[in-house]
């Protein structure tokens with residue numbers, strides 16, 4: 545097994561399949577990307593999505609809305625996109641302004657166009673192991689395990705973080721009865737007692753906390769696999785800006801069996817999965833329903 549679980553080879557595999565399927569099915573996938581306000585981190589992600597879309601042959605239409613928009617304004621924009629057959633996917637860039645109810649905004653998106661899996665219908669289908677558009681970050685974690693052929697079946701996977709976009713859907717996906725899942729899962733959070741002892745017992749640790757370098761070497765079991773979802777902006781000693789994860793990469797490196805880098809790990813895979821969802825949605829709009837499982841098999845069974 546490789547020690548450094550880089551995201552780039554995984555993203556390349558996913559992108560290759562997306563490009564091939566677009567050509568094979570004569571698709572013109574098109575998405576609406578809604579940005580609210582001018583948060584610099586959001587602006588960075590938005591530009592990344594636009595350039596990824598251009599490379600893949602997917603149209604990304606950006607709608608930049610003012611930070612002071614009302615909930616009804618946003619609902620109207622989404623309703624218009626829901627009704628527009630030329631738009632196959634809708635993504636709402638987070639964070640949303642405080643006057644917009646976060647969870648409710650997900651319910652406004654048509655579940656068939658919900659490529660970031662914010663709608664309760666898609667999130668609910670995960671619990672029932674039904675096919676749906678999948679949340680990108682948890683799927684990126686699963687793709688990393690699958691690409692690097694890390695055994696998951698029967699293993700104790702511990703997730704730190706219980707958010708609705710990462711920890712909770714990931715826990716449910718790891719419980720799926722699939723050859724590449726079938727894990728025993730523990731989810732921890734800021735109220736968990738004896739967190740260190742719990743982390744010590746895990747074969748695979750997924751950190752989605754938002755606290756720089758939170759997980760240290762003395763917390764983990766020897767030969768644990770460490771998957772870092774966190775992306776935290778830091779200021780380096782020389783005052784330059786940098787990014788670190790929730791796992792202290794340098795301190796954990798020797799003790800871990802394998803570890804994802806930050807940047808260059810899970811985050812690198814996430815955007816390509818947004819376009820996999822868009823591909824599924826645009827194919828469905830043409831009348832062909834293909835399970836996300838079929839796409840993943842196609843990506844990971846091809847050597």
Ligand SMILES: NC(=O)c1ccc[n+]([C@@H]2O[C@H](COP(=O)([O-])OP(=O)(O)OC[C@H]3O[C@@H](n4cnc5c(N)ncnc54)[C@H](OP(=O)(O)O)[C@@H]3O)[C@@H](O)[C@H]2O)c1
Pocket residue numbers: 681704705706707708709710711732733734735739752753754755773774775776810811812814
């Ligand atoms: N790579 C990607 O594509 C991607 C995508 C999304 C997010 N992220 C990154 O992943 C991280 C988490 O994001 P999120 O949206 O899931 O965050 P979030 O909604 O803020 O949730 C953070 C979770 O961590 C828990 N937590 C916080 N401090 C803790 C502590 N000291 N001990 C144990 N648990 C603690 C919180 O517990 P409580 O529930 O008790 O508050 C919460 O469940 C962030 O760094 C974010 O930037 C990356």
